[in-house]
Amino acid sequence: MRYLHTMLRVRNLDTALKFYRDALGLKEVRRVDNDKAKFTLVFLCAPEDEGILAASKGRGAPLVELTYNWDEEKYGEDRYFGHLAYEVDDIYATCDRLMKLGITINRPPRDGQMAFVRSPDLHSIELLQKGDAKPAAEPWSSMPNTGHW
Ligand SMILES: C[C@@H](O)C(=O)SC[C@H](NC(=O)CC[C@H](N)C(=O)O)C(=O)NCC(=O)O
């Protein structure tokens, strides 16, 4: 058995892609428009996984599958969904870039290891530092949590 993807329903595909593709840096690898059932699926991978995917006919790396239903649905916000986790080379630089794009760092990387942000649909995204935790650095060491992520 192999892990393939996590599917997230999104209320606005452009807004979601501005977050996952433009802000987080994921790469769109596949898109399916279903005119009959009125939905669009967009699959994205982490940039470091693009090569693996190409070599494995699209099934060799974990993906996120964004599902956009053309007819609006009320999804609510249930706590049964936890988060997606991505490893980053520099957690401070990543959080700084996201913050400059207007994304709230709900759980700042005070420990140089872990941070949380939320997608426009309030899906929680965990960012983990690759390798050892970074030394404490401002403004992250004194930045408060928002209390929920
Ligand atoms: C391509 C493959 O990875 C899929 O996940 S297709 C699964 C299919 N998705 C849909 O029908 C999308 C639109 C639907 N209205 C929805 O919101 O899910 C499906 O069976 N979805 C049901 C589900 O629970 O995932």
Ligand code: NI
């Ligand atoms: Ni799926």
